[in-house]
Amino acid sequence: DIQMTQSPSSLSASVGDRVTITCRASQGISRWLAWYQQKPGKAPKLLIYTASILQTWVPSRFSGSGSGTDFTLTIDGLQPEDFATYFCQQANSFPYTFGQGTKLEVK
Amino acid sequence: EVLLLESGGHLVQPGGSLRLSCAASGLTFGNYAMHWVRQAPGKGLEWVSGISGGGDVTYYADSVKGRFTISRDNSDNTVYLQLNSLRAEDTALYRCVAAYRTPGALDYWGQGSPVNVTS
Numbered sequence: 189d190i191q192m193t194q195s196p197s198s199l200s201a202s203v204g205d206r207v208t209i210t211c212r213a214s215q216g217i218s219r220w221l222a223w224y225q226q227k228p229g230k231a232p233k234l235l236i237y238t239a240s241i242l243q244t245w246v247p248s249r250f251s252g253s254g255s256g257t258d259f260t261l262t263i264d265g266l267q268p269e270d271f272a273t274y275f276c277q278q279a280n281s282f283p284y285t286f287g288q289g290t291k292l293e294v295k
Numbered sequence: 296e297v298l299l300l301e302s303g304g305h306l307v308q309p310g311g312s313l314r315l316s317c318a319a320s321g322l323t324f325g326n327y328a329m330h331w332v333r334q335a336p337g338k339g340l341e342w343v344s345g346i347s348g349g350g351d352v353t354y355y356a357d358s359v360k361g362r363f364t365i366s367r368d369n370s371d372n373t374v375y376l377q378l379n380s381l382r383a384e385d386t387a388l389y390r391c392v393a394a395y396r397t398p399g400a401l402d403y404w405g406q407g408s409p410v411n412v413t414s
Contacts, residue, residue, distance in 0.1 A: 189357075220398060220399075222400035222401065224340075224401075230406075231390060231404035231405060231406050231407065232340065232401075232404055233404070234400055234401060234402055234403075234404075237399070237400035238400070275339065275340055277340075277342075277400070277401070279398050279399050279400050279401075280398055281398060282345065282354040282398070283342055283354070283355075283356045283357070284330075284342040284345075284398075284401075285342065286339055286340040286341070286342070287339075288339050289339045289340075
């Protein structure tokens with residue numbers, strides 16, 4: 189199975205900050221990487237797929253990059269609604285696997 | 296609007312069984328692979344099982360292989376997960392998820408149905 193290592197596990201930041209979350213795959217997954225946003229008590233929502241393509245509802249302050257084994261999610265100019273937990277997921281092969289999650293909290 | 300509505304989760308004893316259902320609307324159901332992803336309380340996400348749009352190909356996590364069975368009824372826009380030989384570690388919120396591409400990202404998620412395995 190492909191292991192996904194996500195860091196940091198938690199992150200404190202302020203509105204307006206730029207933050208970066210990283211995700212590393214235990215083997216190459218090309219660009220088959222997705223990012224999800226989850227708010228408390230809610231289902232995850234697909235944020236980014238194929239490493240860098242934003243879903244239509246996602247503001248342009250979000251961006252994704254990477255290929256192979258190393259990927260990043262960047263939020264440039266945090267807004268109050270962005271404080272949530274973010275998960276990466278490899279979509280290259282079964283079994284699909286997720287990173288452990290990054291909880292983005294208000295500093 | 297895509298809606299995925301899960302049902303069937305409840306409290307069950309170790310070794311017991313139950314069947315989860317997920318009714319889908321707002322999408323061309325047969326064009327989507329369907330998956331089940333679970334989340335234990337306060338924990339991360341674990342992909343459990345998936346089934347192709349036509350229902351002819353299934354996938355399972357090692358942790359549930361041989362105990363869980365996924366199936367779908369495209370005439371009724373419903374996907375099922377049969378859970379047998381349940382263990383305490385199967386306790387989680389089980390979410391139904393639709394994916395347009397396989398392999399690929401998980402596009403739409405349901406709110407989930409809770410399964411609690413306890414004696």
